[in-house]
Amino acid sequence: MRQAGRHFLQIPGPSSVPDRILSAISGQVIDHRGPAFGKVGAQALEGIKTIFKTEQNVVIYPSSGTGGWEAALVNVLSPGDRVLMFETGHFATLWKTIAEKLGLKPEFIEGDWRGGADPDQIEAYLAEDRNHEIKAVCVVHNETSTGSVSPIAAVRKAIDNAGHPALFMVDTISGLASLDYQHDEWGVDVTVSGSQKGLMLPPGLSFNAVSAKAMAANASAALKRSYWDWADMVGPNKTGYFPYTPATNLLYGLNVAIDMLHEEGLENVFARHARHGTAARAAVRSWGLEVLCNKQGQESGVLTAVMVPEGHSADRFRATTLEHYDISLGNGLSKVADKVFRIGHLGDFNDLMLVATLAGVEMGLTKAGIPHNAGGVGAAMAMLENTQIAAE
Numbered sequence: 001m002r003q004a005g006r007h008f009l010q011i012p013g014p015s016s017v018p019d020r021i022l023s024a025i026s027g028q029v030i031d032h033r034g035p036a037f038g039k040v041g042a043q044a045l046e047g048i049k050t051i052f053k054t055e056q057n058v059v060i061y062p063s064s065g066t067g068g069w070e071a072a073l074v075n076v077l078s079p080g081d082r083v084l085m086f087e088t089g090h091f092a093t094l095w096k097t098i099a100e101k102l103g104l105k106p107e108f109i110e111g112d113w114r115g116g117a118d119p120d121q122i123e124a125y126l127a128e129d130r131n132h133e134i135k136a137v138c139v140v141h142n143e144t145s146t147g148s149v150s151p152i153a154a155v156r157k158a159i160d161n162a163g164h165p166a167l168f169m170v171d172t173i174s175g176l177a178s179l180d181y182q183h184d185e186w187g188v189d190v191t192v193s194g195s196q197k198g199l200m201l202p203p204g205l206s207f208n209a210v211s212a213k214a215m216a217a218n219a220s221a222a223l224k225r226s227y228w229d230w231a232d233m234v235g236p237n238k239t240g241y242f243p244y245t246p247a248t249n250l251l252y253g254l255n256v257a258i259d260m261l262h263e264e265g266l267e268n269v270f271a272r273h274a275r276h277g278t279a280a281r282a283a284v285r286s287w288g289l290e291v292l293c294n295k296q297g298q299e300s301g302v303l304t305a306v307m308v309p310e311g312h313s314a315d316r317f318r319a320t321t322l323e324h325y326d327i328s329l330g331n332g333l334s335k336v337a338d339k340v341f342r343i344g345h346l347g348d349f350n351d352l353m354l355v356a357t358l359a360g361v362e363m364g365l366t367k368a369g370i371p372h373n374a375g376g377v378g379a380a381m382a383m384l385e386n387t388q389i390a391a392e
Contacts, residue, residue, distance in 0.1 A: 062250075
């Protein structure tokens with residue numbers, strides 16, 4: 001039976017695509033070798049630098065974020081290289097798995113999935129590597145499975161304090177254009193991101209922002225690569241072109257998305273996400289439930305992961321909420337499967353959308369028989385009312 005109204009897609013990405021971007025990507029395909037495309041490509045390649053806050057090259061691939069992960073590794077590393085990674089959650093674990101499949105030797109600092117990467121542990125680990133055999137440090141900025149944020153600038157400082165020359169690689173697939181991110185200022189060598197989160201696009205584009213140090217490492221890296229090779233990209237990119245067929249229509253949308261982000265102002269975008277994260281957590285705590293991320297200051301403005309009480313099924317709750325209220329919430333992944341649900345509050349998102357989302361969650365908790373206190377929506381509304389952003 002048809003359900004009236006609009007479906008609420010409140011997973012932590014893909015996020016809903018604004019009509020303005022949908023209109024842009026519906027444009028007619030053009031010759032990707034012709035002069036008109038050069039302008040589209042150049043606009044995208046220059047514009048995306050302003051979102052990463054970098055003056056260095058940003059490579060754009062027609063791929064998911066997983067492709068961006070692989071590209072980051074194969075462009076700077078060689079078979080058997082040791083790579084230090086931090087277990088912040090499911091996606092950090094997947095990146096480690098890719099490294100293993102590529103013939104690298106990832107070393108995982110164990111985490112409890114309730115916060116971001118610990119700079120002190122990273123510094124201590126690197127200090128023990130006196131022969132500098134570790135070639136890269138890989139950290140997830142915004143861990144989408146847990147709703148925790150790693151302090152990237154502090155990790156950079158930890159690497160420097162250890163006097164270690166390892167490349168610094170960061171996944172901000174779900175953080176870019178939602179949380180403050182500064183590729184150059186924070187001294188990141190390779191940053192990976194994707195189109196379907198804060199950039200408000202459909203899935204299909206991934207990005208590597210590349211420092212000069214990383215580009216130099218590309219020349220001697222011995223992992224096999226073809227499709228992902230930065231060296232093949234940088235020449236054509238100088239004039240707005242690509243070495244193979246690009247995702248033309250997504251580039252149309254990317255240019256509009258970049259315009260929209262700057263029209264709002266990046267600092268306002270970041271403040272909006274932080275405010276919505278605070279309001280969502282206020283609702284969760286008012287319900288008497290527990291937020292998965294328990295490290296104060298590391299909670300994400302992109303999503304909130306909520307733990308259900310022992311003996312109850314998060315997946316059953318999600319199914320009930322979808323059936324009765326037409327709202328999709330994110331599921332728990334691997335170690336927290338069926339133990340948590342995730343509320344996405346990212347992208348083109350405002351106060352009323354958040355309140356409606358939280359209302360759907362609260363009604364779903366009741367319908368599914370999850371023990372909770374009433375009034376979470378009211379707590380979020382009070383927080384929103386008391387923290388208006390002047391720019392809004």
